[in-house]
Amino acid sequence: MAEAGPTGSIIPAEPLEEMMPDFSDIHYEKHHRVRGAAWVTINRPDVMNAFTGHTLTEMKQAVEDACADAEIGVIVITGAGDRAFCAGGDVRWLQEVQREGAAGPAPVDPHGGIEDCMKPxxxxxNGYAVGGGNHLAYFADFTIASERATFAQVGPRVGSPASGYLxxxxxxxxxAKKAKEIWxxxxxxxxxxxxxxxxxxxxxxHERLDEEVDAWCEELLRKSPxxxxxxxxxxxTLYQPLREHEAVFGVLALESEPVDPRL
Known part of the structure; x- marks a missing residue:
């Protein structure tokens, strides 16, 4: 492997020794493509990178690690393959959460830690960003899309609840008008x-997506952290007050009609 250059320089997109091997639902790579950039990739392409609580927990662990690393200045979130960025919550997992209700597993961070991270x-x-996948995209500080990308919310159509600041x-x-239309x-x-x-x-x-993401990473890495x-x-501060009441909205969401697996 060629040596990585200074922070912000392009390095070969080869498998890195710093990839953490303990994750099952994601790939986590530091200094991937650009020195100073960490990539968190949802690796469930067989279900269009739909996430479960376990996936979100792994994402949060990776993002928190990147945020704590002084050598990392920017984080990239993406999905494996070329078909989907993320298709939202895995329907089987959502059905289980709704069946168990408030007595079920402890709530997980729906955005895998990206909100609490103070780095860009x-x-x-790279493809479909649907439901919770669209959440991930619009809660990120910046969103770079392939021309093949598709964005959508599906909650009211399939009975999958979302509420509050989400x-x-x-x-x-x-x-407001466009947001209501989308939702x-x-x-x-x-x-x-x-x-x-x-x-x-x-x-x-599509073939220039990585090149564009690299350029944004490099530009951000030249700024004062x-x-x-x-x-x-x-x-x-725009939405923090509403976020603090999210637990109440979460209970209401669990009372929604059962999730319809048909999309």
Whole structure:
């Protein structure tokens, strides 16, 4: 393997010795492609990278590790393969959560720790970003999409509950009217439509997706980490009060109709 250059420089996209071997649902790589960038990849392509509570727990562990590493300045979230970024919650897992209700397993962070991380997070959207996958994309600080990407919410269509700041945060991204359209009508949007409404920052040909993500990583890594941390904390004040009441919304969500496995 060629030696990695200084922070922000491109390095070969080869398997790295720093990949943590203990994860089953994700790949976690530090200094992947760009020195100073950590990649967290949902590795469940057989179910379009749909997540379970275990997946989210692993994501949170990886993100927290990257946030604590002084050599990491930016985090990339993506999905394995070319078909899907993330198709949201695995239907079988969601059904189990609803059956068990409040007596079930302890709640998991629905965004795998990316909100609490004070380092920039980029969503690399390589395909479908649906339901909880769309949450991951719009809660990231930046979203770079392949021209093949598709964005959608499906909750009211299939009876999969979401509530509180998970929903209302989207108004800060695309405005209240568009957010209600996305959530209540469950339409699908192309990458270009997502760009036009401000849901993503950039759309590129699929074969240039990694190149574009690398460029954004490099640009962010040239900025003051302290300033970026302060900016992230400042932006969080917009929705932090609602987030503090999320436990109440979570109980209400568990009372929703059973999840319909048909999409």
């Amino acid at each position: 997070v980029i969503a690399r959207v 929903v209302s945060y989207l108004t800060h991204v695309v405005g 209540m009508l469950c339409r699908r949007y192309s990458a270009q439509e997502a760009l036009a409404m401000g849901l993503v920052n950039a759309v590129v040909p 302290t300033c970026l941390k302060i900016l992230k904390a400042s932006f969080r």
